[in-house]
Amino acid sequence: MTHRPLILPIFALALALFAGAAWFVSRPNTQIATVPPEVAEALVRPWSPVLGPENAPVTIVEFFDPACEACRAFHPIVKDIMAEHGDAVRVVVRYTPFHGEVSEVAIRVLESARMQGVFEPVMDALMREQPRWASHGGMxxxxxxxxxGEAGLDVAAAEAQIRAPDVVAVLNQDRADVEAVGVRQTPTFFVNERPLDPFGEVELRALVAEEVRRAGS
Incomplete structure (x- = not known):
């Protein structure tokens, strides 16, 4: 008895399986890695400060500590990305007080600025002058x-606002969200719920550009 008649069918089956495996490996990767739904819910809150158009199709979420030197370094980069993409991009700022009391004081002042409608110029001023108030040699x-106040904040009104229960609630919720999302360093970025990994200026620009292209397609 011979097994010769089985050789061709087995060979054909093996060839088909190989071709299928090759297609699976080489096919375009259409899946986009985003955070789980429970994490996505913690990325943006209704009170979170927003820079840029509210209805922009691309959202950059930045977990931000105003006393962080790296946040200061990325501040002009983020603004340049917004300018490059115009109405397609907005930035949502989340507070991350990793530098203790000085960070918390700056966040309370930024919240007062948000209430007064001068958040962006006050944020710009605090970033520009950060070496004066957040130097490691003397906070x-x-x-x-x-x-x-020099950037437009009503200081008299701010004195009461920074102690308001609503500001305390924002700080507490942002701390809880930092834990829920698993933020360990600042700045940490998410673009349309996609984490920036690896971290870097080039990578952030590329990820934003990719999401802008996807939003326009």
């Missing part, structure tokens, strides 16, 4: 509200 939280 100066007393300078923060003065710098903010």
């Amino acid at each position: 100066r939280p007393d300078l923060i509200i003065r710098i903010a």
Whole structure:
């Protein structure tokens, strides 16, 4: 008895399986890695400060510590990305007070600025002057509200606003969201719920550009 008649069918089956496996490996990767739904829910809150158009199709979420040197370095980069893509991109700022009291004071002042409608110029001023009030050689939280006042903050109104229960609630919820999302360093970015990994300026620009293209297709 011979097994010769089985050789051709077995060979044909093996060839088909190989071709299928080759297609599976080489096919385009259409899946986009985003965060789980429970994490996505914690990325943006209704009170979170927004820079850019509210209805922009691409959302950059930045977990941000105003006393963080890397956040200061990325501040002009983020603004340049917004300018490059115009109405297609907005930035949602999440507070991450990793530098203790000085960060918390700056966040309270930024919240007061948000209430007064001067969040962006005050944020710009605090980033520009960060070496004055957040130097590792000597923290100066007393300078923060003065710098903010020079950028348009009503200091008299802010004195009451920074102590308001609503501001405390924002700080507490943002701390809880930092834990829920698993943020360990600042800045940490998400673009349309996609984490920036690996981290870097080139990678952030590329990820935003990719999402802008996808939104326009």
